[in-house]
Amino acid sequence: MKFKSLAIFLIISSFFLTCILSIWKIMATLQGLSFTNLKITPVFLIGILLSLAFVLIGNKINHLIKIFSLSIIFSISYFYLNEASPYWYIFGVFLITLFFTNKLKKYNMQSLQEDFISEKIIFDFITLFGIVFFAFVILFPFYIMLVTSFKTQIALLVNPLDFSLDFTKSLTELFKSYFVIFETYNFGRYILISSAVSIGTVIVTLLFAIPAAYAVARLNFFGKNFLSTSILIIYMFPAIVLVIPLYTVFSQLGLRNSIFGLLIVYTATTLPVAIYMLQGYFKSIPKEIEDAGIMDGQNWFGIILKIIIPLSLPAIASVALYVFMIAWNEFLFSLMFLDSPKSFTLSRAIQYLSGDAETPRQYLMAGSVIVTLPVLFIFIYFEKYLVSGLTAGSVKE
């Protein structure tokens, strides 16, 4: 029993260490180090030795001294097992080992005899591994997007794995792609159009959604139940089936290639979600507050303006941000309705750029960074509002 859990512990922990070190090696390779072998087997074996030493030493010496000395020994043996590598890389290995041995703290020969210890070990390390794995898988494409925008086509062709940034270059050299897409490809204009369409959509959507949500939340009228269920069903319906009729009608009305046309479509498609999210919040406002307003002789306009809106500012903010992100990220309708570069949104402009096979990839990535940064900033800054809005009002692409 004890042997089995010890074996599981050694294998799982060493496997975890090997994974982190491999990720570290991959990241170092992308900084221009010429590693050609992940050396998984030797790393795995010295990882097992490290974990074994860790449990064997147990609590005989101070934890800090133990992890420091073990990490140093591990790093030195790693250095000799590996291809020639610079000191910063080995220092990284040392820090990772330090982090790893610190995580092993609760394991020793006694704790390996507890009930269900094998399952607990597996769960523990899957958690650790999962976090590293998810963070890596999520962030890696964003990282590539960002660093590619700072490279040049030639440098990437010479060594597609070298993403190191040369800080000895001047800032204008480093940010060259950004200057080019603004000067040659007119991205300033597209940023303005995208902002105008998105902010416009937010304003118009709120103007339509707040009164409607108030009516659905508070007033009794024929067809109310039908309305609130159809809201949900409507927003399950896909944009792709609206495209052909809207395209034909907009062509005849001359609304294609117009920002106004785009604004109408965005507003109509975000309205159901906005109403749904807002009415949920309006329902949670105590009715007595409104009754006081009615006593004061306010009509519905006054009640919405002076009572409901001030009380539900957080919800309105989250709907506004949410609608902004939908409109900013929207691609399908801008692809269908905009043919002329004069009225492109950012997403459409990037897609147009990519249509030309000659466009260097760093320009494409610089454009991608520009369209991504605002939403990520908004999201990070207002995460709390957005997450509560997302979960409260169900969801829309």
Next chain:
Amino acid sequence: MSDSLSKLEKRTAYTLVLPAVLLVFAIVLFPIFANVWISFKDIELKDIRIPEPRAKKIVKSISENQSELKIIYKLRNSSLIQEIRNVQFQDKFPTNVSPVNLDPRCNFQSKKVVCSFGNWQAKYRENFEIIIQNNNGEIIDKKIIKSQKPILSGKADNPLLTTNFTLENFKKVFYENNFVELLLTTFYFTFFGTVGAIIFGILAAQLVNQNIQGRTYMRGILLFPYVGPVVALAYTWTLLLDPNSGTLNALLVNFNIIEQPINLLGQKYITMSILGFEFKLRLALTTVIFFEIWRYFPLAFLFILARLQAIPQSLYEAAEVDGASPIQKFIHITLPQITAIISILFMIRFIWNFNKFEDIFLLTGGASGTRTLPINVYQQGFAVSDIGMGSAVSIVIVMLLLSFMVIYFRLIGKRANEV
């Protein structure tokens, strides 16, 4: 008293709701019905404009002293399929200029030539000539004549509103469109995309729900793919996966994991052998599914995490006392608590994946076996320019969606209300 109050309430409610309802009706509901109409018509992209008479004016000198000019009007019907009725033509001329031998269809009155051309068939073309001369034998300024544009008018039906219908589009959808493969690809993509996103969502939620440091940061980072713009993310992936100089292939080749770069987005099948069994995997489709999972598991994660955080800790403590293992805790406490939200997520994601257009369009354009129904709508409607056919595919999508919804509400609808 209360009666008039409730009437007032109703009136107020309708005033408040009406603008939103009308807008949604015009932009969302109307097109769904319009699709039915268009799908029964034989109509192409170039036919959607209302036919109009057009004229191109060419001015030529025919005499030495330029006191006489020949004007050629290249007349045509802009439509290739529809006639224009009762075409009227009008052009103005300067003083002292009058036409010679005017066409019998025309009149000259107060400096204007007015003609009635009658009906023009589809594709109608005519070179119509007027010879003009200056009454005093002076030079006519060509530029003045040229700058005056003729005015044409005529009656034509809106090609969308004509009442000639055909079943041809639906026949083509089912018999000439590789329909079975199209449907299978769509379901393959939808099903695995949905299940994958939910499984990764459960895993991520389970992870973040542990008491780890930096839990809120982790939650934020996990949502990045969901909130990022699809265009930027899809092109980043295309670049990562590119067989010639993409980072992923370069890394795999560099570390000798593969010998030759793999065209993950451009190769329809790859032969895999597991335990001696060889089978063909839909490579490009699988890659697209992975992108889909990467982009949408955050949503499943968010909902499941919210549910996990609502599970009372006392349940786990009780289980601990009873000596339950971590796996037992997960199976007997966590899973039953999240099945309801998972079934809702499955439904929502299934429907949205079924309708997914942008992701596939940007990654592969529907090539290499990634043609799904929504991609087909675009291909038929805009690449092949067959609007009627595109609409017919849209109708198929709507019908399938409606049946999913009916099935869903029959099966799980009641339970969904409890959540």
